[in-house]
Amino acid sequence: MRRRTFLAAVPLATIGLPFARNASAQASSTPLPVSPALPGTRLFPDVHAGDRPVGASFGTRSEVFGRNGAAATSHPLATLVGIEILKKGGSAVDAAIAINAALGFLEPTANGIGGDLYAMLWDPAASKVVGIAGSGRSPRALSLDTVRSRTRNGVLPPYGAVTVTVPGTVDAWWRLHKRYGKLRWAELFEPAIVYAEGGVPLSPVVAYYMNRAMANFARPGQGIEEVANAQATYPSGERARAGEVFRNRDLARTYRMIAQGGRNAFYEGEIARTIEAYFRRVGGWMTRADLAAHQSNWSEPLMTTYRGVGVHALAENTQGLATLQMLNMLERFDMRRAGFQSPLAIHLGAEAKRLAYEDRARWYGDPNFSRVPVEWLVSKEYAAERAKLIRPDRINPTVRPGNAPSQGDTTYFSVADRNGMMVSMIQSNFRGMGSGLVADGLGFMFQDRGQLFSLQPGHPNVYAPGKRPFQTIIPGFATRDGKPWLSFGVMGGGMQPQGQAQIIMNRVDWDLDGQAAGDAPRWQHEGSSEQMGEDDKSIGGTGLLRLETGVPDSTAAALAGMGWRIGPSDGGFGRYSSVERRESGGERVYAAASDVRADGISLAY
Incomplete structure (x- = not known):
């Protein structure tokens, strides 16, 4: 990525910054001689x-400043969603969930409800940093021997069912909202549903990565069972183009079910039944029982x-x-x-x-x-x-x-509210949009996090059924x-x-x-x-x-x-x-x- 030329190793006074540091700030540092061959400050x-x-x-x-709240995301419309939720009286957690749902449509190359989620937040009531790990586990019916049989040159393939783990995002949203939400759960999905049904112009970076991902999914020998379903989440035409209007009505329908039925709609209801039937059809291992057993962990x-x-x-x-x-x-x-x-x-x-x-x-x-x-x-x-x-x-x-x-x-984003809560949230489908697999009519792709399991015996991250992969x-x-x-x-x-x-x-x-x-x-x-x-x-x-x-x-x-x-x-x-x-x-x-x-x-x- 070409970028403008930068100021580097400049005497800090030339950019309006004092060079000297107080002694306490450097108390833990060992002074390091600056070699003439390795120039320091100049x-x-x-x-x-x-x-x-x-x-x-x-x-x-410039940085942007405000007293009541702030949001920073990788898509302008997602940032606007966060600000609007905050202005309606929502907490930073409400805004983060609404942002993430919107990004699942706006930026499917980076995230979605088929993936996992981690967050840290400042809890102003408890005056501490709180964490949540929304990381899904491997299917319990998928054995280590089967996983090893699917490797290529000793490494798991980047696409296909063998690397799909339980999506953790929706459950993490639910638990965060139960503890910190102020607005109604269903209200948080309204902006994303409007975008997904009505359509938005594709942004340049998203269009670029869509084309890269779809080229990989369509490549022979990748082991993708259902390329057609993946293409259903992609704009019409041979290539995605910046500025063209893009919709995903399947995802809007899925969001409506989650908005109405909460966490259980995804992990136990119609969505879970559709997921189980899909993996049975394509020869995968994910079951409704795997989904129902999932829960995120509050993490210190x-x-x-x-x-x-x-x-x-x-x-x-x-x-x-x-x-x-x-x-x-x-x-x-x-x-x-x-x-x-x-x-x-x-x-x-x-x-x-x-x-x-x-x-x-x-x-x-x-x-x-x-x-x-x-x-x-x-x-x-x-x-x-x-x-x-x-x-x-x-x-x-x-x-x-x-x-x-x-x-x-x-995708990563940050949001803060008028009560002092600050949320740092990251969410992903992993490599190149995910596994390439999209369950019939659901409009989102499953992650391929399982590729990060080790196959080395005795390693802490060696594959096992019902285990969370390294993230x-x-x-x-x-x-x-x-x-x-x-x-x-x-x-x-x-x-x-x-x-x-x-x-x-x-x-x-x-x-x-x-x-x-x-x-x-x-x-x-x-x-x-x-x-x-x-x-x-x-x-x-x-x-x-x-x-x-x-x-x-x-x-x-x-x-x-x-x-x-x-x-x-x-x-x-x-x-x-x-x-x-x-x-x-x-x-x-x-x-x-x-x-x-x-x-x-x-x-x-």
Whole structure:
């Protein structure tokens, strides 16, 4: 994805930011010498300033401010839905559910009720961060032997029934609404139904990913039993085109059943019967009993501190631990002195990622089936040990998971309300729209999350019937002094912990505002050991470091000189949005931001 040239590793005074940090903010950091070969804080000669009169010159637009509420999503109409629900007196949870339902139609390339959902929220009554894990389980009739028989080159296929797990989204909506909702349940589906029946023009990014997904579904040998049903959720014609009106009346009908019948309409009623009949017909394993047995889990988020900021993550079968592990290691280095967008800062971040992701591949999984050493993985003591493996002047040629002590494609959005509740929600069908399977007349695609199961005997994430697979989707939340500060997220598979860590560093180390923190170019390291099936050996060595367009050429050259294999920008750097809570003269103010990489907007009132 081509983007404008960015300001990088600039003396912070030149963008209106003080360079000095107080001693307490850096108390936990080990000062890092800045090598002449790895320039730290300076103006790169290949950087051209942007044209903004205030803030970071590379910013694409301003944050939006409001006192009563805010919403930031990847589609303008979804953001409008959230604001309208808030104005009607709905809670942030009401708005989040209505946004998510709308996005299931507006952005089916990223999410839908055939997928799973995770959320963290600030509960103002309890004065704490609360989490929910809406993650579905594998069919109980699908055995490990059958799964292994369906692998290709040791890895589960991306499409077809063998990777479909129970969709967790609707149940998570229901439980959130029961606890935090203010408006009637049925009222939350009205905007999505109107859009799906009346039609909306396709946005450019959604049209692009629709075409990519449908090309994959139609490819011979993918093992998709019912391509025709998938095509029923797609615009007419050979290609989806930005601006053409798109409808999904089947999905509108499904939403009406959920609006009228609640959670049970999906998991036990007519929808469940249709799902069971469909999988019986196409040779799948999902049953009505699997659906009826599903329930989401209220989850206590983990927290670490990064230079005094509390960073929260969900541990349950997600990669949220990786964000905390990366930040714990990077806190050992003086990232401010290393320099924004400098070779040194990116090198340190990529090395921390490599170490955290080796642990991700070895230890993460469903805690109901394996004892995951969570406390050890996110401890400061373990981070200090791992940080010693990071050299500022060279790449660690070999990284491995730590030795634990003995012991018994995605949508993200953020919304906040007038009562101080802030919701960070992420929801996904996983890879490329999902499995390619759409039950007759229901209008939504099933996720293919089961592809993330491991097939290695004894692994915490090895496939088992009735088990939740390792999950890539993770919401983000940060607090200051025990108070809510930032509801944020970065979409995109394995990019998510890397992106979250970069956002926190942009905010904390380099004092960027919420919009500039998301506008800043990103890096992504590929080639760590993987969770699904067997490790991907195709990249090899120390992996591939992709730099987004906008990272200075001199930074890329310096990283290549250190031995990093630099990959081209492929547009896979995630999509971000955030809502920040600030104080102005004792009054609450929300500042919302959205991502230039997506079609969406942020609004506040």
